[in-house]
Amino acid sequence: MxxxxxxxxxxxxxxxxxxxxxxxxxxxxxxxxxxxxxxxxxxxxxxxxxxTKPPAGERAVNHGETAPANETLPLYHFGIPPYQKGQTVDEIRGLYQPMLKWLGKQVGCRFDFIGGETYEDMIEMVAEGKVQLAGLGPVPYVVAKQKNPQIKLLLTELKWNPERTKLVDAYHGYILVLKTRNDLNNLKDLKGKPFAFVSHHSTSGYQYPNALLREKGIIPDEYFSKVYFLGSHPRVTDAIAAGSVAAGATWDYNWNRAKKKHGDIFKILLETPPIPNLTIVSHPSLPAEIAAKIKKVLPSIDQALLKGLPSAGFAVRSDDFYDGIRLIVEKEKRREENK
CATH class of the missing domain: 1.20.5 (Single alpha-helices involved in coiled-coils or other helix-helix interfaces)
Known part of the structure; x- marks a missing residue:
């Protein structure tokens, strides 16, 4: 047991x-x-x-990939300055997305979108190669090329003429006031009034109107009661509409957008001569074969892919097309140095 x-x-x-x-x-x-x-x-x-992280040291906003999700293809950065900063980040990215997706497929790479916080930011990013491809206004292009002579002009943007009968390679800048201001009918009437520019590096938002005003003997800092630099074109027309300033400098693209936002409330006090249109430029870090393909195929893009953008097409123009801009930039630079 x-x-x-x-x-x-x-x-x-x-x-x-x-x-x-x-x-x-x-x-x-x-x-x-x-x-x-x-x-x-x-x-x-x-x-x-x-x-998803931007390159080291990059001072950028509006960073989002817009190219096809084929990670075997090289990725390059496309940048623009904040000339239409009144739009949201997603709106601007969305407007460029169709063009960048199409372009990536055509040239065999991917593009993401970067928007500079200021004109100066984007100029530096282009000059330093933090973006390899950019859409720059005439003055930012000239200044970026001064900082880095290896920057290449690939294409000039085209836009419709006012009658929408043909594409042209130039645009106009304006000094605008409200139609309801019966006391403001010429530049003399602006003496002692507050005035708005966009940025020192904006072509139609400062450089051209500033040069024209000075030719007429008007020194902005002395002539106006206060001079503001508001950072983008929509902010200028918004300030005019709100009565915060008596007048401001902008370009035809923004004026048309401002009409949709505020109504047909603006009148012209000054119109600039034709200004060479915006550019598509590349940094030398963009492979030469990719740059050559962009220069070849982008002029053939369907205009439907450019809906909402300042551009209605692209054309090849030589670098000396912007020599007039260089003269204005150099003159302003010397004036600043002699202060």
């Missing part, structure tokens, strides 16, 4: 030990499986996080 009991106890201990061993073995296998899964998925999360 005792032997039977001992035998039974021994059997129970054996079963208990076996079950415990199996349990330990199972936990070890489970732990190995969990560890293996973690090893496999953690790099994926790290890669996804790194992919």
């Amino acid at each position: 005792t032997r039977a009991i001992n035998k039974k106890n021994h059997s129970s201990q054996s079963i208990s030990i076996t079950n415990r061993d199996n349990s330990i073995f199972g936990r070890r296998v489970y732990s190995v499986i969990i560890l293996t899964v973690l090893i496999l998925i953690i790099p994926c999360f790290s890669f996804a996080d790194n992919k």
Whole structure:
């Protein structure tokens, strides 16, 4: 009887030990499986996080990939200054997305979108190669090329003429006031009134109107009661509409947009001569074969892909097309140095 009991106890201990061993073995296998899964998925999360980060040192906003999700293709940055900063980040990115997707497919790469916080930001990013392709106004292009002579003009943007009968390679700047201001009918009436420019590096928002005013003997800082630099064209027309300033400088594209926003409430006090249109430029870090393809295919883009953009097409123009801009920039630079 005792032997039977001992035998039974021994059997129970054996079963208990076996079950415990199996349990330990199972936990070890489970732990190995969990560890293996973690090893496999953690790099994926790290890669996804790194992919969305802008290049080191980049002072940029509005950063979002707009190209096809083919990660085997090289990725390049396309940038613009904040000339229409009245629009939201998503609006601006959305407007450029069709063009950039199409262009990426045509030349065999991907483009993401970067918008500079200021004109100066984008000039520096282009000069330093933080963006490889950019749409710049005439003055920002000239200044960027002064900083880095290797910057190349690829194309000049085209726009419809006022009658929409043909595409042209120039635009006009204006000094606008409200139609309801019956006391403001010429430049003399602006003396002692607040005035708004866009930026020192804006072509139609400062450089051209400033040069024309000075030719007429008007020194803005002395002539107007206060001079504001508001950072973008929509902010200028918004300020005029609100009565915050008596007048301001802008370009035809923004004036047309301002009419849709505020109504036909503006009148012209000064119109500039034709200004060479905006540019598409490249940094030398963009491979030469890609730049050559862009220069070749972009003029053939369907205008439907440019809806909402300042451009209605693209054409090849030589660099000396912007020599008049260089003269204005140099004159303003010397004036600033002699202050």
